[in-house]
Amino acid sequence: MSGRFSEETMTAAMRDIATTLGVSAEDAQLLQMTNNAVFALPEAGIVIRIARTHQLLDRVTKVVRLGNWFADVNAPTTRLAPYIEQPIQxxxxxxSLWRYIPRHLPALKAEDLGMVLREFHTLGTPPFPLPLWDPIGDARRRLADADGLNKSDYEFLVDWCNHLEPEIASLSEREVQTLIHGDAHVGNLLREPSGRAIMCDFDATCVGPWQVDLAAVAVGERRFGTTGTQRALALSYDFDVTHDPNWGTLREARELKMIVAAVPILATSEDVANEFNRRILSIREKDLKAPWKPFSALRLPHRN
Structure with missing residues (x-):
């Protein structure tokens, strides 16, 4: 399938960036094709993350500012590629461009995530404004870029946003606000050669209730069929989010995010569209146990 944000389009953009930087893209590796098209260029020592939407370009500027601040405070995070003016359009x-970190053993686990999050949540907030946690606003912006979304699903998702919005607002008013990653799962961890576990992917980083960062693993275990990850995270962080009074709202906010993430790219992959349909049907039927597949594990569209 083709589309404005297809693999073919993203690959061409990656090659244009490599040309601008004067580096080779011959060894380019596609790492991810979901909200961002993420390419590793090992020889150049960089990772290129291209936003797959025209509606969220402000996020790229935000993550670049965060990347610079993370270096200043020695945060447990990946670092921007040096000596390159960013963001690139x-x-x-x-x-945005980041340092390439080859895979290192041992494999990263929920225990690592818990330890990194405990450190991340103590960083304070940077000396520049960050958006507040706003899963409803994020969802609505993705719906505005709805490539291939039918009217019935669009209206259902809008209604869901309308229903959940006051619950999100109430939760945010009650809870302590801190720096949160916003998409905290093991897939967003890397291991440095020193062995230190660090976080990557700061598109969703914002200020909000710290419990948000513990919800992704809990919902992922429920939906993706993993076992033991939620307990391991709870033990490592010393808190079980599924026992939090806000758990129902946190769960819905996470599931909404996991569904609308596919909206801008529905037209680029039949497999993504099928998984999107499976997910939204389970929400329509209020099936809290229906299994989902990670978008990152689906077959990517072929280049033309």
Whole structure:
């Protein structure tokens, strides 16, 4: 399938960026094709993250500012690629560039995530404004870029946003606000050569209730069929989010995010569209146990 944000389009944008930087893209590796198209260029020592939407370009500027601040405070995070003015814009898209970190053993686990989050949540907030946690606003912006979304699903998702919005507002008013990653799961961890576990992917980083960062693993275990990850995270962080009074709202906010993430790219992959349909049907039927598949594990569209 083709589309404005297809693999073909993203690959061409990546090659344009490599040309601008004067580096080779011959060894380019596609790492991810979900909200961002993420390419590793090992020889150049960089990772290129291209936002797959025209509606969220402000996020790229935000993550670049965060990347610079993270270096200043020695945060447990990946670092921006040095000596490159960022963000980079190409073909109407925006990209950030990061240092390439080869895979190192041992494999990262929920225990690592818990320890990293405990440190991350003590960083304080940077000396520049960050958005507040706003899963409803994020969802609505993605719906505005709804490539291939039918009217019935669009209306259902809008209604869900309307229903959940006051609950989110109430939760945010009650709870302590701190720096949160916003998409905290093991897939967003890397291991440095020193062995230190660090976080990556700061598109969703904002200020909000710290419990938000513990919800992704709990919902992922329920939906993706993993076992033991939630307990391991709870033990490592010393808190079980599923026992939090706000758990129902946190769960719904996470599931909404996991569904609307596919909206801008529905037209680029039949497998993504099928998984999207499976997820939204389970929400319509209020089936809290229906299994989902990670978008990152689906077959990517072929280049033309």
């Amino acid at each position: 190409v073909r109407g898209l925006a990209a």
